[in-house]
Amino acid sequence: MTAERSLSAVLNVNDEERAVHLKPTDTLLFVLREKLGLSGAKPGCLNGDCGACTVNIDGLAMKSCLMLAVESLNKKITTIEGLKGTPIQQAFVEHFAFQCGYCTPGFIMNCHAMLNTVPDANDDTIAEWLNSNICRCTGYQEIEGAVRSIVKKNQMNRKRP
Amino acid sequence: MLSFDFDYYQPKSIEEAVQLYHALDREEKHPLYYSGGTEIITLGRLDLVYTNAVIDIKAIPECEVLGTQEGYFVTGSGLTLTAIEENNGFPLLSKAASGVADHTARNKITVGGNICGQIFYREAVLPFLLTDSKIVAAGMNGVRTEHIMSLFNKTLRLKKGELLVQLQTEKRYLNVPYRCVKKRPQWDTGYPLVTIAAIKAEEGIRVAFSGVSPFPFRSREMEKALNENGRIKERILASLQHLPKPVLDDVEGSSEYRLFVLKNTLFDILRELEEDHR
Numbered sequence: 001m002t003a004e005r006s007l008s009a010v011l012n013v014n015d016e017e018r019a020v021h022l023k024p025t026d027t028l029l030f031v032l033r034e035k036l037g038l039s040g041a042k043p044g045c046l047n048g049d050c051g052a053c054t055v056n057i058d059g060l061a062m063k064s065c066l067m068l069a070v071e072s073l074n075k076k077i078t079t080i081e082g083l084k085g086t087p088i089q090q091a092f093v094e095h096f097a098f099q100c101g102y103c104t105p106g107f108i109m110n111c112h113a114m115l116n117t118v119p120d121a122n123d124d125t126i127a128e129w130l131n132s133n134i135c136r137c138t139g140y141q142e143i144e145g146a147v148r149s150i151v152k153k154n155q156m157n158r159k160r161p
Numbered sequence: 162m163l164s165f166d167f168d169y170y171q172p173k174s175i176e177e178a179v180q181l182y183h184a185l186d187r188e189e190k191h192p193l194y195y196s197g198g199t200e201i202i203t204l205g206r207l208d209l210v211y212t213n214a215v216i217d218i219k220a221i222p223e224c225e226v227l228g229t230q231e232g233y234f235v236t237g238s239g240l241t242l243t244a245i246e247e248n249n250g251f252p253l254l255s256k257a258a259s260g261v262a263d264h265t266a267r268n269k270i271t272v273g274g275n276i277c278g279q280i281f282y283r284e285a286v287l288p289f290l291l292t293d294s295k296i297v298a299a300g301m302n303g304v305r306t307e308h309i310m311s312l313f314n315k316t317l318r319l320k321k322g323e324l325l326v327q328l329q330t331e332k333r334y335l336n337v338p339y340r341c342v343k344k345r346p347q348w349d350t351g352y353p354l355v356t357i358a359a360i361k362a363e364e365g366i367r368v369a370f371s372g373v374s375p376f377p378f379r380s381r382e383m384e385k386a387l388n389e390n391g392r393i394k395e396r397i398l399a400s401l402q403h404l405p406k407p408v409l410d411d412v413e414g415s416s417e418y419r420l421f422v423l424k425n426t427l428f429d430i431l432r433e434l435e436e437d438h439r
């Protein structure tokens with residue numbers, strides 16, 4: 001049991017140990033952006049509705065505005081800055097799956113978690129997962145197209161002897 | 162950002178959590194049990210929740226149990242809706258849980274938080290109401306087990322400082338025919354216009370609702386009318402006489418529209434369940 005108004009903590013972010021001073025009321029989104037300088041996770045609604053703030057926690061997609069930073073102690077936090085050249089990032093570029101790009105880090109982190117969990121996701125699964133994120137300017141079709149292209153690649157790779 | 166500060170505690174046992182609650186209450190810290198924490202964070206930001214101490218229950222082993230134990234399916238209050246959905250040991254609960262919020266939010270929202278929360282839809286309670294499940298709650302006098310129908314009246318009537326630990330559902334209810342239909346004003350995520358959950362039990366059909374009134378409910382009077390002899394339409398009309406009044410009338414939908422959707426959805430559910438001769 002602990003009671004802390006303000007604490008020095010070490011967070012595991014993108015495979016790095018990051019020392020940070022935080023308050024128990026600080027959301028993970030706030031700490032990532034304002035204290036660790038990781039501005040990839042975006043503040044949108046701050047209400048759990050838009051998904052712009054999505055990161056991965058121990059491989060699960062998580063809205064970082066709905067999580068306190070203290071809850072992420074001893075967990076593996078991955079933000080968009082921690083993904084480098086993943087197939088889904090490449091697919092977003094190839095499929096023109098963004099316009100202004102504000103929602104993109106959140107979409108990519110959600111898709112990344114999905115492709116690791118259900119690599120051969122069917123259309124219903126893709127729709128269910130993507131419903132967690134809102135895009136205000138591009139069409140969802142391009143985003144779905146990007147995800148499907150990776151699913152297809154995964155299926156082909158599995159078929160190869 | 163929250164406009165107030167709180168201390169964060171993470172007890173490892175039920176006793177520790179309950180004692181902590183009362184000690185913090187005596188210090189006027191307005192303690193709150195913290196499960197998924199999504200409501201505390203989001204309503205706290207709007208100054209609709211206030212606390213100076215949160216007690217995170219996710220390290221308490223009893224709150225994380227999911228599975229069968231001595232004739233019951235036990236659901237720990239601290240489990241996320243995704244964990245419940247994926248386990249699928251209680252298919253009606255999985256179905257009801259899978260309709261709440263969206264996939265990512267369900268990785269954080271817990272079943273206990275949904276049932277004890279202020280946001281009045283509390284859709285995850287419907288399966289427990291229908292199956293006469295038991296509530297396991299812990300307070301200063303120890304742990305008590307009560308039938309949910311005697312403890313849930315619009316909200317879960319826990320005593321001050323009591324912790325919802327688990328819900329216990331008799332195994333015989335896990336495989337009865339069921340339906341759970343959520344109708345939203347639009348899109349595939351979000352709050353319901355109307356959610357109806359129903360099971361076909363030995364004595365007849367049972368129904369529970371969310372989104373019709375500013376609280377979820379199961380009505381024995383409605384069930385009695387629905388299980389009479391006669392045409393489905395007439396039975397539905399008779400059952401609606403027992404709906405709690407007034408029917409919600411808000412931005413999600415007018416009361417007239419809600420009633421229209423309710424009648425049609427109930428019709429489909431009854432027809433399907435009555436034809437289900439499992």
Ligand SMILES: Cc1cc2nc3c(=O)[nH]c(=O)nc-3n(C[C@H](O)[C@H](O)[C@H](O)COP(=O)(O)OP(=O)(O)OC[C@H]3O[C@@H](n4cnc5c(N)ncnc54)[C@H](O)[C@@H]3O)c2cc1C
Binds near residue numbers: 274285
């Ligand atoms: C994006 C989003 C969409 C949503 N959509 C829906 C929806 O479609 N349908 C629906 O029904 N709800 C919906 N909700 C509401 C949500 O289910 C509730 O706000 C719920 O309370 C969140 O659960 P939690 O575990 O995060 O709760 P918390 O924030 O942890 O707790 C909520 C309240 O319950 C109390 N509490 C929690 N656990 C216990 C316990 N074990 N014993 C005693 N008291 C306890 C807390 O003290 C607090 O007062 C949505 C919420 C969000 C953020």
Ligand code: FES
Binds near residue numbers: 043049054063065
């Ligand atoms: S900012 Fe977190 S969901 Fe919108």
Ligand code: FES
Binds near residue numbers: 100
């Ligand atoms: S690309 Fe602009 S909000 Fe999605």
